[in-house]
Amino acid sequence: MADEGIAVADRLSDLNCCIDFLDHAGKLIRVRSEVDPVFELAGIARQLEGAGCVLFEHVRGSRFPVLCGLLADRDTVGQLFGLPAPQVPFAIADAVGAWKKEPTAFAPRLLERAPANEVITAGPDLHALPIPQHALKDGGRYLDASLVVARNPLSGELNVSVHRLMVTGRDRLTFLIDPGRHLGEYVQIAEERGVALEVSICNGTGLASWFAAALPRLGDNKHHVAHHLIGRPLAMVRGQTVNVPAFATSQFVIEAEVLPGLREEEGPFGEVTGFYGGRDRRWVMQVKAITHREHPVLHTVLSGPEVWNTVGLTAEAAIYRALKARHPEVTAVFLPPGGCGFYQAVVQVDSPAPGTCQEILRDTFAAFRSLQRAVVVDRDVDIFDPVDVEWAITTRFNPDTGMLILPGEEGHILNPMVTMAEDGKSGTVTKVGMDATVPPGDEARFERVLYQPVELRDYDISGFTPR
Numbered sequence: 206m207a208d209e210g211i212a213v214a215d216r217l218s219d220l221n222c223c224i225d226f227l228d229h230a231g232k233l234i235r236v237r238s239e240v241d242p243v244f245e246l247a248g249i250a251r252q253l254e255g256a257g258c259v260l261f262e263h264v265r266g267s268r269f270p271v272l273c274g275l276l277a278d279r280d281t282v283g284q285l286f287g288l289p290a291p292q293v294p295f296a297i298a299d300a301v302g303a304w305k306k307e308p309t310a311f312a313p314r315l316l317e318r319a320p321a322n323e324v325i326t327a328g329p330d331l332h333a334l335p336i337p338q339h340a341l342k343d344g345g346r347y348l349d350a351s352l353v354v355a356r357n358p359l360s361g362e363l364n365v366s367v368h369r370l371m372v373t374g375r376d377r378l379t380f381l382i383d384p385g386r387h388l389g390e391y392v393q394i395a396e397e398r399g400v401a402l403e404v405s406i407c408n409g410t411g412l413a414s415w416f417a418a419a420l421p422r423l424g425d426n427k428h429h430v431a432h433h434l435i436g437r438p439l440a441m442v443r444g445q446t447v448n449v450p451a452f453a454t455s456q457f458v459i460e461a462e463v464l465p466g467l468r469e470e471e472g473p474f475g476e477v478t479g480f481y482g483g484r485d486r487r488w489v490m491q492v493k494a495i496t497h498r499e500h501p502v503l504h505t506v507l508s509g510p511e512v513w514n515t516v517g518l519t520a521e522a523a524i525y526r527a528l529k530a531r532h533p534e535v536t537a538v539f540l541p542p543g544g545c546g547f548y549q550a551v552v553q554v555d556s557p558a559p560g561t562c563q564e565i566l567r568d569t570f571a572a573f574r575s576l577q578r579a580v581v582v583d584r585d586v587d588i589f590d591p592v593d594v595e596w597a598i599t600t601r602f603n604p605d606t607g608m609l610i611l612p613g614e615e616g617h618i619l620n621p622m623v624t625m626a627e628d629g630k631s632g633t634v635t636k637v638g639m640d641a642t643v644p645p646g647d648e649a650r651f652e653r654v655l656y657q658p659v660e661l662r663d664y665d666i667s668g669f670t671p672r
């Protein structure tokens with residue numbers, strides 16, 4: 206499928222094609238003034254968030270531009286996929302399903318030379334890159350939109366995940382590994398063997414590999430999900446100094462190794478929750494080489510809608526399908542921005558049988574473990590509109606009969622409401638479910654006021670432009 210002259214597969218796998226597409230579609234904002242990567246860039250990006258993708262053309266101290274806001278608006282992501290936004294989660298879930306069914310459907314292509322290593326820098330110098338310092342209390346400059354590719358030391362296969370990486374020197378990074386991550390397992394095995402773990406850090410790879418990396422707990426070769434998403438294999442390029450390939454279309458590749466047994470200070474970092482993730486002694490990477498395109502663009506995200514959308518788009522269809530298998534009355538699932546993408550689900554149902562909603566709430570929590578609040582609403586509620594959902598809670602939720610409280614459940618460690626275990630690696634929280642559906646048999650009392658549907662384009666109206 207082609208749109209604006211650039212095929213979907215190209216705009217999902219190559220950030221340059223994606224930027225060109227957005228430019229043609231009138232969705233690219235160019236900041237031509239020189240901006241300071243320390244605080245100023247993110248300050249501007251925050252004010253422009255949702256208005257379009259922002260290309261910072263001149264970043265002080267670096268030759269390279271920065272792109273931010275690629276994931277801030279779901280309609281834009283939908284346009285890049287060539288799909289209405291609500292279908293994107295299903296495209297991702299279908300790609301996961303196809304990969305699970307046929308994991309070797311696409312033969313991997315390993316190249317010696319590719320766009321990602323058009324330039325091989327003489328000595329690795331992270332300070333030459335326009336890496337921003339985002340929030341005012343961040344502990345340093347952060348690569349926060351980069352994919353870390355590593356080999357499973359047991360199988361030799363690849364895994365890819367997104368990690369925040371703080372620059373602590375020209376060739377040094379500290380970074381965060383949350384509990385349960387494959388990278389954490391690999392580092393632990395390498396440390397037990399007393400060896401470093403080689404990685405390639407890929408920045409600016411495009412949305413197909415981005416979403417594949419953000420899918421948790423899939424394991425070896427999950428980057429093949431990206432192949433299924435675009436319908437052809439994404440090439441990788443051999444490392445210069447590490448035995449780990451990088452995505453061939455990356456804008457920048459930072460080859461590095463995780464140093465065994467070493468921990469250094471990382472954080473604070475303005476997190477997806479809207480709070481700071483604290484400073485602590487965390488894992489360390491030594492950078493061995495940096496390669497990049499001839500004219501690379503550094504990709505960064507702002508913690509907030511960009512991350513909420515990433516989580517929602519990778520999780521919603523999976524939750525929906527898990528629920529639908531047990532409850533045919535479920536019609537849609539949304540992880541709304543007010544729940545930071547991770548913590549709240551709105552589930553829409555059609556005429557549920559009495560008592561079913563409590564089961565649906567339990568199954569929703571089981572389907573996505575970081576959820577802390579779930580709401581079930583009727584078919585007449587727009588689950589994408591927070592006002593409508595709030596209206597349903599206010600007018601249809603009866604705490605005496607519709608509340609589900611689950612104390613002592615597993616919580617997501619970034620949420621400050623989670624009580625952390627002593628080892629700091631996990632935590633618990635009380636989860637709350639709300640049945641905000643019309644009580645069965647009481648439909649007449651809860652009938653929603655409706656007006657005649659009209660097409661405004663058909664009328665001669667001045668002072669108003671229909672969308």
Ligand SMILES: Cc1cc2nc3c(=O)[nH]c(=O)nc-3n(C[C@H](O)[C@H](O)[C@H](O)COP(=O)(O)O)c2cc1C
Nearest residue numbers: 366367368369381382383386387418419420421422
């Ligand atoms: C923007 C963004 C930043 C992330 N930062 C981190 C991080 O710093 N540490 C971490 O452990 N997970 C982080 N994650 C989550 C993981 O990358 C993600 O869950 C991944 O799928 C884990 O892969 P795995 O299950 O194979 O370990 C981040 C995700 C996104 C989208």
